[in-house]
Amino acid sequence: MTRIKCCGLTRVDDVQLAARLGADAVGFVLTRKSKRFVDPEAAARLRDAVPPFVSVVALVMDDEPAYVAEVVRVLRPDMLQFHGMETAAQCAAYGVRWLKAIAMGEGERALARLRDYPGAAGLLLDGHGLGEQGGSGQRFDWSLMPQDLAQPLVLAGGLTPANVAEAIRVARPWAVDVSSGIESSPGIKDRDKMERFISAVRAVPSV
Numbered sequence: 001m002t003r004i005k006c007c008g009l010t011r012v013d014d015v016q017l018a019a020r021l022g023a024d025a026v027g028f029v030l031t032r033k034s035k036r037f038v039d040p041e042a043a044a045r046l047r048d049a050v051p052p053f054v055s056v057v058a059l060v061m062d063d064e065p066a067y068v069a070e071v072v073r074v075l076r077p078d079m080l081q082f083h084g085m086e087t088a089a090q091c092a093a094y095g096v097r098w099l100k101a102i103a104m105g106e107g108e109r110a111l112a113r114l115r116d117y118p119g120a121a122g123l124l125l126d127g128h129g130l131g132e133q134g135g136s137g138q139r140f141d142w143s144l145m146p147q148d149l150a151q152p153l154v155l156a157g158g159l160t161p162a163n164v165a166e167a168i169r170v171a172r173p174w175a176v177d178v179s180s181g182i183e184s185s186p187g188i189k190d191r192d193k194m195e196r197f198i199s200a201v202r203a204v205p206s207v
């Protein structure tokens with residue numbers, strides 16, 4: 001069964017809907033560089049709407065260590081997602097399990113970076129280019145998804161209700177992560193798109 005993370009939530013209703021529909025994780029974007037930014041206190045209020053057994057992921061991107069420490073203190077996320085140029089040592093500095101996003105915009109050349117984060121709980125392959133911002137709906141060549149890594153891989157970037165089943169068949173990820181593909185506008189999730197996305201993932205037979 002492919003796990004599902006819905007990212008970039010800014011409203012309690014969307015958090016509750018994602019959980020009701022069966023999302024395994026919800027993501028809050030804590031970096032001010034994003035159109036989906038929520039501050040640590042607002043994210044903590046959203047967290048209070050997350051039921052048991054649904055994970056809370058806090059996304060940061062090349063943010064100051066003091067700010068990331070504040071996010072950890074106020075929000076108490078289950079996991080941090082580093083979406084910038086952070087090193088493994090920087091990601092590991094907070095005593096919280098972490099995911100590292102790998103920018104797959106340059107195609108095959110990006111694969112070398114997958115070996116740089118042995119301490120990550122998982123690696124998230126996103127369609128943006130190195131040094132560019134994620135969450136922009138860009139996809140990459142799913143056939144580049146490695147099948148021989150020990151760490152769980154999360155597929156992200158430009159996933160939608162219409163393409164996610166095919167993406168899973170090609171890339172065979174541990175989990176998928178979606179933001180813009182289930183939105184009506186940045187940070188505002190669309191009920192119908194979220195329902196169709198989660199149904200499409202669940203309909204793919206396990207391998």
Ligand SMILES: O=C(O)c1ccccc1N[C@@H]1O[C@H](COP(=O)(O)O)[C@@H](O)[C@H]1O
Pocket residue numbers: 007008027029031033034035036059061083124126133134135136137138156157158159177178179180181
């Ligand atoms: O969602 C954002 O605003 C964001 C900002 C900065 C870095 C990453 C961001 N989102 C992450 O990007 C991927 C793909 O998103 P999309 O489905 O293509 O819109 C996903 O992991 C989001 O968590």
